[in-house]
Amino acid sequence: MDFKFTEDEEAFRRKVHQWLKHEIPQRWTELDPGIWEETEESWALAREFQRKLGQKGWIAPAYPKEYGGLELSHMKRLILSEELAYNRTPMSIEEEITVNWVGPSIMLFGTEKQKKEYLTRIARGDVIFCLGYSEPNAGSDLASLQTRAVEVGDEYVINGQKTWCSYGHLADYCWLAARTDPDAPRHEGISIFIVDMKTPGITVRPLINILNRHSFNEVFFDDVHIPRENLVGQKNKGWYQLVIALDLERSSIGYAAGNQRIIEELIKYVKETTRNGEPLANDCLTRNELAQLVVENEVARMMAYRIAWMFSKGLHPSYESSMSMVFVSEVMRRTANAGMRILGHYGELDRDSKWSVMNSRIMRMCLSSLSIGVGGGSNEIQRNIIAIRGLGLPRR
Numbered sequence: 001m002d003f004k005f006t007e008d009e010e011a012f013r014r015k016v017h018q019w020l021k022h023e024i025p026q027r028w029t030e031l032d033p034g035i036w037e038e039t040e041e042s043w044a045l046a047r048e049f050q051r052k053l054g055q056k057g058w059i060a061p062a063y064p065k066e067y068g069g070l071e072l073s074h075m076k077r078l079i080l081s082e083e084l085a086y087n088r089t090p091m092s093i094e095e096e097i098t099v100n101w102v103g104p105s106i107m108l109f110g111t112e113k114q115k116k117e118y119l120t121r122i123a124r125g126d127v128i129f130c131l132g133y134s135e136p137n138a139g140s141d142l143a144s145l146q147t148r149a150v151e152v153g154d155e156y157v158i159n160g161q162k163t164w165c166s167y168g169h170l171a172d173y174c175w176l177a178a179r180t181d182p183d184a185p186r187h188e189g190i191s192i193f194i195v196d197m198k199t200p201g202i203t204v205r206p207l208i209n210i211l212n213r214h215s216f217n218e219v220f221f222d223d224v225h226i227p228r229e230n231l232v233g234q235k236n237k238g239w240y241q242l243v244i245a246l247d248l249e250r251s252s253i254g255y256a257a258g259n260q261r262i263i264e265e266l267i268k269y270v271k272e273t274t275r276n277g278e279p280l281a282n283d284c285l286t287r288n289e290l291a292q293l294v295v296e297n298e299v300a301r302m303m304a305y306r307i308a309w310m311f312s313k314g315l316h317p318s319y320e321s322s323m324s325m326v327f328v329s330e331v332m333r334r335t336a337n338a339g340m341r342i343l344g345h346y347g348e349l350d351r352d353s354k355w356s357v358m359n360s361r362i363m364r365m366c367l368s369s370l371s372i373g374v375g376g377g378s379n380e381i382q383r384n385i386i387a388i389r390g391l392g393l394p395r396r
Contacts, residue, residue: 003305005075012076016058016083023052027313028090032351034364036215036371038092041168047125049090054125060099067107067115068123078308081254086261092169098122099128099254102162102175105245109192109233118173118194130168132176133197135161140381142177143186143239147221149178149193151228151235156180156193158201158224164375168217169204170199176246181236190238194230201225210367246377247321253308255328256301259335262365263293265358266339280342289338293388296331305325319390322382329373336366375382 005013025045033042053059054068062077063069072080083093103122106114117257119129147160158178168174174195181189195202201224207216211277233241267290270280280286303324307317317324339362340347345362349356373379 005079007074007394009073010080013079013083016080018088019056019202020083020087020089023049024087024089025049029088032088032359032361034361035368036094036209037213037364037368038167038210038215038264039213041210042090043092043167046090046092046095050095050125051126051152054123056261057123059095059101059125060119060123063103063107063119063123067119068121074308074311078253078310082257085254085258088258088261088288092167094128094130095125095170095313096125097166097175100269101131101245102129104248105175105192105241106232108244109241112230113229114232116193120150127172128167128170129173129175130165130171130197131176132162132165132174134164136163139164142377143190145177145179145190147176147178147192148182149176149180149272151180152230155185155225156228156231158193158195158221158226160221162219162221163216164207165204165217165219166215167307168197168219169206169214174219174275177238177242179239180357182341184236187239188289189236190242191235192232192238193226194232195224195226199224199226199385210370211364244316247316247318253304256297256304259300259328259332262295262335262339262361263290266290266335266362269358270342275344286342289341293331293335293338295380296334300324300328300331304385322377322385323390324380326373326382326386329369329379332365332372333369336369340366 016226028042028045028049031039033039038046050059057068057070058080060069061072061080062074063071065071099122103119110118116126132147133142133145135145135147147158147162149156149158158176160178174197176193176195177190178193179189180191183189201222203220203222205218205220206214207218209215219299231372255351270286271291272282303320307320307324310317343357343362346355346357349360350363351360388395
Protein backbone atom coordinates (compact mmCIF):
# COMPACT_ATOMS: atom_id res chain seq x y z
CA MET A 1 0.00 0.00 0.00
CA ASP A 2 1.43 3.36 -1.06
CA PHE A 3 0.28 6.35 1.00
CA LYS A 4 2.12 8.84 -1.19
CA PHE A 5 0.33 11.16 -3.57
CA THR A 6 1.42 10.96 -7.20
CA GLU A 7 3.67 13.65 -8.65
CA ASP A 8 0.70 14.97 -10.62
CA GLU A 9 -1.32 15.24 -7.41
CA GLU A 10 1.51 16.96 -5.56
CA ALA A 11 1.87 19.41 -8.46
CA PHE A 12 -1.85 20.14 -8.17
CA ARG A 13 -1.43 20.82 -4.44
CA ARG A 14 1.38 23.29 -5.16
CA LYS A 15 -0.72 24.98 -7.81
CA VAL A 16 -3.64 25.41 -5.41
CA HIS A 17 -1.37 26.63 -2.62
CA GLN A 18 0.25 29.27 -4.81
CA TRP A 19 -3.11 30.49 -6.11
CA LEU A 20 -4.48 30.84 -2.58
CA LYS A 21 -1.48 32.91 -1.48
CA HIS A 22 -2.57 35.62 -3.91
CA GLU A 23 -6.35 35.28 -3.79
CA ILE A 24 -7.28 35.20 -0.10
CA PRO A 25 -8.40 38.79 0.65
CA GLN A 26 -6.43 40.61 3.34
CA ARG A 27 -9.69 41.78 4.87
CA TRP A 28 -10.78 38.16 5.34
CA THR A 29 -7.59 37.47 7.25
CA GLU A 30 -8.29 40.46 9.48
CA LEU A 31 -11.85 39.34 10.20
CA ASP A 32 -10.71 35.74 10.76
CA PRO A 33 -14.20 34.21 11.06
CA GLY A 34 -14.47 30.64 12.23
CA ILE A 35 -17.33 28.22 11.81
CA TRP A 36 -20.75 29.78 12.58
CA GLU A 37 -19.12 33.23 12.85
CA GLU A 38 -19.97 34.79 9.51
CA THR A 39 -21.11 38.41 9.41
CA GLU A 40 -22.63 40.29 6.49
CA GLU A 41 -19.15 41.51 5.54
CA SER A 42 -17.48 38.12 5.77
CA TRP A 43 -20.38 36.51 3.90
CA ALA A 44 -19.93 38.95 1.01
CA LEU A 45 -16.19 38.21 0.91
CA ALA A 46 -16.87 34.47 0.95
CA ARG A 47 -19.38 34.67 -1.89
CA GLU A 48 -16.95 36.71 -4.01
CA PHE A 49 -14.17 34.21 -3.34
CA GLN A 50 -16.41 31.26 -4.15
CA ARG A 51 -17.25 32.77 -7.53
CA LYS A 52 -13.52 33.08 -8.22
CA LEU A 53 -13.16 29.41 -7.37
CA GLY A 54 -16.08 28.70 -9.66
CA GLN A 55 -14.34 30.47 -12.54
CA LYS A 56 -11.41 28.07 -12.12
CA GLY A 57 -13.71 25.07 -11.81
CA TRP A 58 -12.53 24.47 -8.25
CA ILE A 59 -15.83 24.70 -6.37
CA ALA A 60 -17.06 21.37 -7.69
CA PRO A 61 -13.94 19.94 -9.33
CA ALA A 62 -15.19 16.33 -9.44
CA TYR A 63 -18.51 17.19 -11.12
CA PRO A 64 -18.88 16.06 -14.75
CA LYS A 65 -17.86 18.70 -17.29
CA GLU A 66 -21.38 18.84 -18.69
CA TYR A 67 -22.52 20.18 -15.29
CA GLY A 68 -19.74 22.70 -14.83
CA GLY A 69 -17.06 20.55 -13.19
CA LEU A 70 -13.59 19.50 -14.30
CA GLU A 71 -14.03 15.76 -13.71
CA LEU A 72 -10.96 15.81 -11.47
CA SER A 73 -10.21 12.72 -9.43
CA HIS A 74 -11.60 12.43 -5.92
CA MET A 75 -8.04 12.48 -4.58
CA LYS A 76 -7.48 15.88 -6.17
CA ARG A 77 -10.80 16.97 -4.72
CA LEU A 78 -9.48 15.88 -1.31
CA ILE A 79 -6.25 17.80 -1.86
CA LEU A 80 -8.22 20.90 -2.78
CA SER A 81 -10.41 20.52 0.33
CA GLU A 82 -7.32 20.18 2.52
CA GLU A 83 -5.68 23.28 1.10
CA LEU A 84 -8.87 25.34 1.40
CA ALA A 85 -9.33 24.27 5.03
CA TYR A 86 -5.69 24.59 6.11
CA ASN A 87 -5.33 28.05 4.59
CA ARG A 88 -8.62 29.26 6.14
CA THR A 89 -10.05 30.44 2.89
CA PRO A 90 -13.31 32.42 2.59
CA MET A 91 -15.46 29.31 2.40
CA SER A 92 -18.70 28.99 4.36
CA ILE A 93 -20.45 25.90 5.66
CA GLU A 94 -23.14 26.69 3.12
CA GLU A 95 -20.68 26.06 0.29
CA GLU A 96 -20.01 22.64 1.78
CA ILE A 97 -23.76 21.96 2.07
CA THR A 98 -24.45 23.08 -1.48
CA VAL A 99 -21.53 21.50 -3.33
CA ASN A 100 -20.82 18.30 -1.44
CA TRP A 101 -24.19 17.33 0.01
CA VAL A 102 -26.99 18.73 -2.14
CA GLY A 103 -25.18 18.66 -5.51
CA PRO A 104 -24.26 14.96 -5.45
CA SER A 105 -27.81 14.13 -4.32
CA ILE A 106 -29.23 15.98 -7.32
CA MET A 107 -26.76 14.10 -9.50
CA LEU A 108 -27.98 10.78 -8.11
CA PHE A 109 -31.73 11.39 -7.96
CA GLY A 110 -32.57 14.51 -9.96
CA THR A 111 -34.01 14.79 -13.44
CA GLU A 112 -31.82 15.88 -16.32
CA LYS A 113 -33.52 19.27 -16.22
CA GLN A 114 -32.74 19.65 -12.51
CA LYS A 115 -29.13 18.65 -13.06
CA LYS A 116 -28.60 21.21 -15.80
CA GLU A 117 -30.47 23.93 -13.95
CA TYR A 118 -28.87 23.57 -10.52
CA LEU A 119 -25.55 21.73 -10.85
CA THR A 120 -24.09 24.14 -13.36
CA ARG A 121 -25.01 27.10 -11.15
CA ILE A 122 -23.61 25.36 -8.08
CA ALA A 123 -20.34 24.73 -9.92
CA ARG A 124 -20.10 28.44 -10.79
CA GLY A 125 -20.67 29.47 -7.19
CA ASP A 126 -23.87 31.29 -8.12
CA VAL A 127 -26.35 29.61 -5.75
CA ILE A 128 -26.49 28.49 -2.13
CA PHE A 129 -28.76 25.90 -0.51
CA CYS A 130 -29.86 25.58 3.09
CA LEU A 131 -31.14 22.33 4.60
CA GLY A 132 -34.78 21.92 5.61
CA TYR A 133 -34.40 18.83 7.79
CA SER A 134 -34.76 19.38 11.54
CA GLU A 135 -38.00 20.44 13.16
CA PRO A 136 -38.86 21.39 16.76
CA ASN A 137 -39.83 17.76 17.45
CA ALA A 138 -37.66 16.04 14.85
CA GLY A 139 -33.91 16.33 15.31
CA SER A 140 -31.85 13.17 15.53
CA ASP A 141 -35.16 11.31 15.16
CA LEU A 142 -35.57 12.87 11.73
CA ALA A 143 -38.12 10.32 10.50
CA SER A 144 -40.69 11.92 12.81
CA LEU A 145 -40.77 15.14 10.74
CA GLN A 146 -44.24 16.58 10.19
CA THR A 147 -43.87 19.32 7.57
CA ARG A 148 -46.46 18.46 4.92
CA ALA A 149 -46.34 18.73 1.12
CA VAL A 150 -49.72 18.12 -0.51
CA GLU A 151 -49.97 17.55 -4.26
CA VAL A 152 -52.56 19.84 -5.82
CA GLY A 153 -52.68 19.73 -9.63
CA ASP A 154 -49.28 20.73 -10.97
CA GLU A 155 -48.08 22.03 -7.60
CA TYR A 156 -47.19 20.99 -4.09
CA VAL A 157 -48.47 23.08 -1.20
CA ILE A 158 -46.13 23.05 1.79
CA ASN A 159 -47.00 23.77 5.42
CA GLY A 160 -44.79 23.31 8.45
CA GLN A 161 -41.76 24.53 10.36
CA LYS A 162 -38.04 23.82 10.16
CA THR A 163 -35.39 24.82 12.67
CA TRP A 164 -31.59 25.18 12.87
CA CYS A 165 -31.52 26.08 9.16
CA SER A 166 -27.93 27.23 8.76
CA TYR A 167 -27.85 30.51 6.82
CA GLY A 168 -31.42 30.07 5.64
CA HIS A 169 -31.67 33.88 5.67
CA LEU A 170 -29.00 34.07 2.97
CA ALA A 171 -29.70 30.93 0.94
CA ASP A 172 -31.24 30.93 -2.54
CA TYR A 173 -32.90 27.52 -2.17
CA CYS A 174 -33.94 25.09 0.53
CA TRP A 175 -33.27 21.35 0.21
CA LEU A 176 -36.48 20.34 1.94
CA ALA A 177 -37.66 17.06 3.44
CA ALA A 178 -41.45 16.93 3.80
CA ARG A 179 -44.09 14.31 4.45
CA THR A 180 -46.17 13.51 1.37
CA ASP A 181 -48.08 10.53 2.79
CA PRO A 182 -49.10 11.04 6.42
CA ASP A 183 -50.60 7.55 6.62
CA ALA A 184 -47.41 5.73 5.60
CA PRO A 185 -44.95 4.24 8.13
CA ARG A 186 -42.64 6.92 9.56
CA HIS A 187 -39.65 6.04 7.35
CA GLU A 188 -41.88 6.09 4.28
CA GLY A 189 -44.07 8.80 2.88
CA ILE A 190 -41.25 11.40 2.91
CA SER A 191 -40.17 13.28 -0.22
CA ILE A 192 -37.39 15.74 -1.09
CA PHE A 193 -38.03 19.11 -2.75
CA ILE A 194 -36.09 22.10 -4.03
CA VAL A 195 -37.78 25.25 -2.72
CA ASP A 196 -36.93 28.78 -3.84
CA MET A 197 -36.49 30.77 -0.62
CA LYS A 198 -38.16 33.79 -2.22
CA THR A 199 -41.44 31.89 -2.64
CA PRO A 200 -44.40 33.66 -0.96
CA GLY A 201 -45.37 32.10 2.35
CA ILE A 202 -41.83 31.51 3.63
CA THR A 203 -40.87 33.32 6.85
CA VAL A 204 -37.33 33.20 8.23
CA ARG A 205 -36.67 34.09 11.86
CA PRO A 206 -33.16 34.34 13.33
CA LEU A 207 -31.73 32.10 16.04
CA ILE A 208 -28.63 33.70 17.61
CA ASN A 209 -25.90 31.15 18.28
CA ILE A 210 -23.50 30.77 21.20
CA LEU A 211 -21.01 33.09 19.45
CA ASN A 212 -23.67 35.83 19.31
CA ARG A 213 -23.95 35.48 15.54
CA HIS A 214 -26.95 34.98 13.30
CA SER A 215 -26.16 31.67 11.61
CA PHE A 216 -29.22 29.53 12.46
CA ASN A 217 -32.86 30.14 11.69
CA GLU A 218 -36.39 28.98 12.12
CA VAL A 219 -38.17 28.73 8.77
CA PHE A 220 -41.97 28.66 8.52
CA PHE A 221 -43.88 27.44 5.47
CA ASP A 222 -47.46 28.73 5.23
CA ASP A 223 -49.27 27.52 2.10
CA VAL A 224 -46.09 27.67 0.05
CA HIS A 225 -46.81 26.70 -3.56
CA ILE A 226 -43.99 25.13 -5.58
CA PRO A 227 -44.04 23.46 -9.02
CA ARG A 228 -44.48 19.69 -9.03
CA GLU A 229 -41.26 19.46 -11.05
CA ASN A 230 -39.37 20.60 -7.93
CA LEU A 231 -39.82 17.13 -6.45
CA VAL A 232 -36.43 15.39 -6.45
CA GLY A 233 -36.47 11.66 -7.13
CA GLN A 234 -39.46 9.48 -6.39
CA LYS A 235 -42.40 10.65 -4.34
CA ASN A 236 -42.54 9.00 -0.90
CA LYS A 237 -39.01 7.58 -1.33
CA GLY A 238 -37.25 10.56 0.19
CA TRP A 239 -35.99 8.78 3.30
CA TYR A 240 -33.57 6.71 1.20
CA GLN A 241 -32.39 9.86 -0.57
CA LEU A 242 -32.09 11.62 2.77
CA VAL A 243 -29.89 8.87 4.19
CA ILE A 244 -27.59 9.08 1.17
CA ALA A 245 -27.34 12.87 1.54
CA LEU A 246 -26.57 12.52 5.27
CA ASP A 247 -23.78 10.05 4.49
CA LEU A 248 -22.27 12.69 2.20
CA GLU A 249 -22.62 15.28 4.98
CA ARG A 250 -20.84 13.08 7.51
CA SER A 251 -17.79 12.27 5.38
CA SER A 252 -15.85 15.17 7.00
CA ILE A 253 -13.28 15.46 4.20
CA GLY A 254 -10.95 18.39 4.86
CA TYR A 255 -11.74 18.95 8.56
CA ALA A 256 -8.52 17.31 9.76
CA ALA A 257 -6.47 19.77 7.70
CA GLY A 258 -8.12 22.75 9.39
CA ASN A 259 -7.59 21.18 12.80
CA GLN A 260 -3.95 20.49 11.93
CA ARG A 261 -3.41 24.23 11.52
CA ILE A 262 -4.76 24.84 15.04
CA ILE A 263 -2.50 22.16 16.53
CA GLU A 264 0.55 23.61 14.77
CA GLU A 265 -0.26 27.06 16.17
CA LEU A 266 -0.55 25.62 19.68
CA ILE A 267 2.82 23.90 19.27
CA LYS A 268 4.36 27.20 18.14
CA TYR A 269 2.79 28.97 21.14
CA VAL A 270 4.20 26.56 23.72
CA LYS A 271 7.65 26.80 22.15
CA GLU A 272 7.65 30.61 22.35
CA THR A 273 5.89 31.16 25.71
CA THR A 274 7.24 30.91 29.23
CA ARG A 275 5.33 30.61 32.48
CA ASN A 276 7.02 31.06 35.85
CA GLY A 277 10.32 31.28 34.01
CA GLU A 278 9.90 27.91 32.31
CA PRO A 279 9.01 27.32 28.62
CA LEU A 280 5.56 25.79 28.31
CA ALA A 281 7.10 23.22 25.99
CA ASN A 282 8.96 21.74 29.00
CA ASP A 283 5.70 20.78 30.71
CA CYS A 284 5.22 17.02 30.42
CA LEU A 285 1.43 17.20 30.48
CA THR A 286 1.41 19.77 27.67
CA ARG A 287 3.86 17.77 25.57
CA ASN A 288 1.87 14.57 25.98
CA GLU A 289 -1.41 16.30 25.25
CA LEU A 290 -0.14 17.87 22.03
CA ALA A 291 1.52 14.63 20.93
CA GLN A 292 -1.75 12.77 21.47
CA LEU A 293 -3.64 15.37 19.41
CA VAL A 294 -1.17 15.02 16.54
CA VAL A 295 -1.67 11.24 16.52
CA GLU A 296 -5.46 11.49 16.70
CA ASN A 297 -5.63 14.14 14.00
CA GLU A 298 -3.54 11.97 11.69
CA VAL A 299 -6.02 9.13 12.26
CA ALA A 300 -8.86 11.51 11.36
CA ARG A 301 -6.99 12.45 8.20
CA MET A 302 -6.60 8.80 7.22
CA MET A 303 -10.33 8.28 7.69
CA ALA A 304 -10.96 11.11 5.25
CA TYR A 305 -8.49 9.56 2.81
CA ARG A 306 -10.34 6.26 3.05
CA ILE A 307 -13.62 7.97 2.15
CA ALA A 308 -12.03 9.79 -0.79
CA TRP A 309 -10.63 6.44 -1.96
CA MET A 310 -14.10 4.88 -1.71
CA PHE A 311 -15.55 7.67 -3.84
CA SER A 312 -12.77 7.13 -6.38
CA LYS A 313 -13.80 3.46 -6.66
CA GLY A 314 -17.46 4.28 -7.14
CA LEU A 315 -18.31 3.11 -3.63
CA HIS A 316 -20.69 4.91 -1.29
CA PRO A 317 -19.37 5.40 2.26
CA SER A 318 -22.05 4.75 4.87
CA TYR A 319 -20.90 3.73 8.34
CA GLU A 320 -17.44 4.90 7.26
CA SER A 321 -18.80 8.45 7.08
CA SER A 322 -20.30 8.08 10.56
CA MET A 323 -16.93 6.85 11.86
CA SER A 324 -15.24 9.89 10.38
CA MET A 325 -17.82 12.30 11.77
CA VAL A 326 -17.65 10.90 15.31
CA PHE A 327 -13.86 10.83 15.41
CA VAL A 328 -13.30 14.23 13.78
CA SER A 329 -15.84 15.98 16.00
CA GLU A 330 -14.29 14.57 19.15
CA VAL A 331 -10.74 15.36 18.05
CA MET A 332 -11.78 18.95 17.35
CA ARG A 333 -13.40 19.23 20.78
CA ARG A 334 -10.31 17.79 22.45
CA THR A 335 -8.12 20.22 20.50
CA ALA A 336 -10.22 23.17 21.67
CA ASN A 337 -10.22 21.95 25.29
CA ALA A 338 -6.47 21.33 25.23
CA GLY A 339 -5.94 24.79 23.78
CA MET A 340 -8.00 26.40 26.54
CA ARG A 341 -5.98 24.57 29.20
CA ILE A 342 -2.66 25.55 27.59
CA LEU A 343 -3.60 29.21 27.14
CA GLY A 344 -5.11 29.48 30.62
CA HIS A 345 -7.00 32.71 31.33
CA TYR A 346 -5.57 34.25 28.15
CA GLY A 347 -7.73 31.79 26.24
CA GLU A 348 -10.88 33.36 27.70
CA LEU A 349 -10.21 36.79 26.19
CA ASP A 350 -12.02 37.95 23.05
CA ARG A 351 -10.38 39.62 20.08
CA ASP A 352 -10.98 43.14 21.39
CA SER A 353 -8.47 42.58 24.22
CA LYS A 354 -4.84 43.51 23.67
CA TRP A 355 -3.92 40.42 25.71
CA SER A 356 -5.79 37.97 23.50
CA VAL A 357 -3.77 35.07 22.11
CA MET A 358 -4.06 33.49 18.64
CA ASN A 359 -6.76 36.03 17.81
CA SER A 360 -9.03 34.30 20.34
CA ARG A 361 -9.51 31.47 17.87
CA ILE A 362 -9.24 28.78 20.57
CA MET A 363 -11.97 30.35 22.69
CA ARG A 364 -14.23 30.71 19.65
CA MET A 365 -13.45 27.15 18.57
CA CYS A 366 -14.25 25.88 22.06
CA LEU A 367 -17.69 27.49 21.92
CA SER A 368 -18.52 26.46 18.36
CA SER A 369 -17.31 22.90 18.94
CA LEU A 370 -20.22 22.33 21.31
CA SER A 371 -22.46 21.93 18.26
CA ILE A 372 -20.01 19.63 16.46
CA GLY A 373 -21.18 16.11 17.06
CA VAL A 374 -24.80 17.24 17.24
CA GLY A 375 -25.54 18.71 13.82
CA GLY A 376 -25.97 16.17 11.07
CA GLY A 377 -27.03 13.58 13.62
CA SER A 378 -25.61 13.34 17.13
CA ASN A 379 -22.58 11.19 17.85
CA GLU A 380 -24.88 8.79 19.70
CA ILE A 381 -26.83 8.30 16.46
CA GLN A 382 -23.56 7.85 14.55
CA ARG A 383 -22.43 5.14 16.95
CA ASN A 384 -25.72 3.32 16.39
CA ILE A 385 -25.11 3.48 12.63
CA ILE A 386 -21.57 2.14 13.05
CA ALA A 387 -22.84 -0.68 15.26
CA ILE A 388 -25.72 -1.69 12.97
CA ARG A 389 -24.31 -1.08 9.48
CA GLY A 390 -20.63 -1.58 10.19
CA LEU A 391 -20.56 -4.29 12.84
CA GLY A 392 -23.81 -6.06 12.06
CA LEU A 393 -25.04 -5.71 15.65
CA PRO A 394 -28.79 -5.85 16.39
CA ARG A 395 -30.84 -2.67 16.57
CA ARG A 396 -31.92 -3.45 20.12
